[in-house]
Structures are given as C-alpha cells and as structure tokens.
Amino acid sequence: MPELPEAESIVRGLRAHVVSESIRRADVIHRDVLRQPLRAFTGGLSGRSIERVKRRGKNVIIGLDSGSVLAINLGMTGNLLLFGSAPRGGKRPTHPTVILRFASGAVLFFNDTRRFGTAEFLQCDAWQARSDRMGPEPLSEGYTAARMVDDLSRSRSPARSWLLDQRKIAGVGNIYANEALYLAGVHPARPANAVTESEAVLLHQGLRDVLNRAIAAGGTTLRDYRNADGEVGGYKIRLRVYGREGAPCLECGRAIERMVLSNRSAFFCPVCQLAR
DNA sequence: AGTGTATCCTGCAGGC
DNA sequence: TGCCTGCAGGATACAC
Incomplete structure (x- = not known):
C-alpha cells in the first residue's frame, strides 16, 4: 500500500494533467469504498471542475471549484490511473472502484484490489476538521526534531506503533517506519517516551531522508503500487x-528479526537497534 | 492510554 | 496441478 511517497508521486503526476478538468460524471463500481450515500458522492462531484491536487498524509485531496474536495485514501492497494481516453481491453484497470469521466474525454480510475481504500466527497470545513485531527507532515518545514522529541515524550506506545499513528505524525506507513527506526538505531518496541533526544534527532533525520529519497525515485513498488501513469515506483534502494x-x-551481519506489534510485522536488527 | 483481536477484501507465495 | 495457510504498503471498532 502506498505510504506518503507513493501518494506524493501520484499527486504530482495527477496535478500536471487534471487541474482545470471538469468532471462530467462519476461512476461507482464498488459502493463499499464510499463513506456516504451514493448520491451524495456522485451528485457532489458531477459538474465540478478541479482546481488543485494535494496530499495530506497518505490521502490524495482533489480540490473542486465549489470549495469542496474529493478525498481519497488509497488503503493497501489503491492507486489512481489516468487515461487520455477510455482504455480498452488489456489496458483497462483490473479492479476499478470509482471512475471519473472528464469533459475532455480523459478518464481517471480509482483502482483498488482489496478495496480498503476510501473515496469521499467533503465540504471544505468537514475536510479541514478531518485534517486537523491528523499529526504534522514529516516533510514540512515546521516539523523539527525538537517537535518530534516533544511529541514522542507524550506517549508510551512502542516507537513503531507511534510512527504508524496518523494522529501523531501523518503519512508514515509500515515500510518507512521500520526503515527510519533502523537508521536511528531504535528498537521498534521501545516506548516512544524512552527514545532519547539524540536518537530522536536521528529518527527525525532518517525518516525525512527515507521519505525524500523515495519521493525522488517516484515511490517504492513492492507488489502493486503504480503511479498515475501506471508505472512502477523506481525506489531502487534496498530496503534495509x-x-x-x-x-x-x-x-553488522546479524540476521534481521521479525516481531509483531499491534498485529503488524516489525523488522529490526537485534544488534544495531537497542531495545532500551 | 494502549494493546490484542477482529473486520473489511483479494491475491500471491510457499508447503505439501 | 490443486489445496491450504499465512501474509500483505491501512484503518477502525471492540473489549480489556
């Protein structure tokens, strides 16, 4: 599933092509990705034009001329695929859930195999309230190591769980959480408030580095991630x-271990990453 | 406050 | 080849 870098890559690809497009209609193939009645969704979108495309955490936010937004959470397997005209045959996405048809003839597919993703039409204040409940953007100017140190000190959650909590910090998923902890030498199960200040500085830097490098390469493709043009991510660095x-x-050569925290795998080096 | 469990889905790899 | 199990980039509700 896409994390922040993959969502960012999708946003950049989309922005170049869909801003100022007008939505002729929205077709919902699988209603279970919606979080509202079908007509509230399709009615809100049809006739609107797209003014901007943004990212917040792992969410793709398509800003409309009414001030409202289409908020898309990509879930584990979601992606957004844009075509200049309706694709036929083998080019058609395999698991379309929502299809936006534009006045120009271009077509945007929200494709999502497992359908853990969501698509929502929201008024601007509703979206703002949602966004306010999310933590800071790790790549923003204002997100300093000092801020991370302070936030970590307020929680006893394992550091890996803390990184995955979108209310603490936005956009970090399981891949980059594990990679950043390795770079900082912090064991995934270490309580957040037991991360030292110097480690937190390394974690802050490591997280930003790994996210930036992944964005620069167009995201990481493990299984099924594709960008808006259907290409795999080019993040070739070996995951550590x-x-x-x-x-x-x-x-150090020691075998990497796996443990389960909050029902999700965590990977770490038992030598390089200190438990306390 | 924080954790384990279950749930929503489909697909794939590996063991037999 | 087929069947079965476990696992997967996310997020949420629940009981404890």
Missing part, C-alpha cells in the same frame, strides 16, 4: 530491514 527477516544486517 523491511521484509528482510533472516537476511544479514547490512551493518
């Missing part, structure tokens, strides 16, 4: 711990 259980740590 994620998915590497049993493989040697690139620093």
Whole structure:
C-alpha cells in the first residue's frame, strides 16, 4: 500500500494533467469504498471542475471549484490511473472502484484490489476538521526534531506503533517506519517516551531522508503500487530491514528479526537497534 | 492510554 | 496441478 511517497508521486503526476478538468460524471463500481450515500458522492462531484491536487498524509485531496474536495485514501492497494481516453481491453484497470469521466474525454480510475481504500466527497470545513485531527507532515518545514522529541515524550506506545499513528505524525506507513527506526538505531518496541533526544534527532533525520529519497525515485513498488501513469515506483534502494527477516544486517551481519506489534510485522536488527 | 483481536477484501507465495 | 495457510504498503471498532 502506498505510504506518503507513493501518494506524493501520484499527486504530482495527477496535478500536471487534471487541474482545470471538469468532471462530467462519476461512476461507482464498488459502493463499499464510499463513506456516504451514493448520491451524495456522485451528485457532489458531477459538474465540478478541479482546481488543485494535494496530499495530506497518505490521502490524495482533489480540490473542486465549489470549495469542496474529493478525498481519497488509497488503503493497501489503491492507486489512481489516468487515461487520455477510455482504455480498452488489456489496458483497462483490473479492479476499478470509482471512475471519473472528464469533459475532455480523459478518464481517471480509482483502482483498488482489496478495496480498503476510501473515496469521499467533503465540504471544505468537514475536510479541514478531518485534517486537523491528523499529526504534522514529516516533510514540512515546521516539523523539527525538537517537535518530534516533544511529541514522542507524550506517549508510551512502542516507537513503531507511534510512527504508524496518523494522529501523531501523518503519512508514515509500515515500510518507512521500520526503515527510519533502523537508521536511528531504535528498537521498534521501545516506548516512544524512552527514545532519547539524540536518537530522536536521528529518527527525525532518517525518516525525512527515507521519505525524500523515495519521493525522488517516484515511490517504492513492492507488489502493486503504480503511479498515475501506471508505472512502477523506481525506489531502487534496498530496503534495509523491511521484509528482510533472516537476511544479514547490512551493518553488522546479524540476521534481521521479525516481531509483531499491534498485529503488524516489525523488522529490526537485534544488534544495531537497542531495545532500551 | 494502549494493546490484542477482529473486520473489511483479494491475491500471491510457499508447503505439501 | 490443486489445496491450504499465512501474509500483505491501512484503518477502525471492540473489549480489556
């Protein structure tokens, strides 16, 4: 599933092509991705034109001329695929859930195999309220190491769980959470408030580095992520711990271990990442 | 406050 | 080849 870098790559690709497009109609293939009645969704979108495309955390936000937005959470397997005209045959996305048809003839597919993603038409204040409940953007200017130190000190959650909590920090998913903890030398189960200040500085830097590098390369494709043009992510750096259980740590050679925290895998080097 | 569990879905890899 | 199990980039509700 897409995390922040993948959502950012999608946003950049879309922005170049759909701003000022007018939505002729919205077709909903699978209603279970909606969080509101069908007509509130389709009625809100039809006839609107797109003024901007933004990202907030892992969400793609399509700003409309009415001041309202189409908010898309990509879930585990969601992506947005844009075509200049209706695709036929083998080019047609395999798991369309919502299809936006533009006045120009271009077509945008919200494709989502597992349908854990969501699509929502929201008035601007409703979206704002939602956004306000999310934590800071890790790549924003204002997100300093000092802010991260302070926020970490307020929680006893394991550091990996803390990083995944969108209310604490926005856009971090399981891949980059694990990678950043490795770079900081912090064990995933370490309580957030037991992360030292110097470690938090490394975590802040490591997180921003790994996110920036992934964005620069157009995202990471593990299984099914594609950008708006249907291309795989080019993030070629070897993941250092994620998915590497049993493989040697690139620093010390010890086998990478896997543990489960809050029902999700965490990967770490038992030597390089200190539990306390 | 924080955790484990279950749930929503489909697909794929690996073991037999 | 087929069947079965476990696992997957997310998020939420629940009981404890």
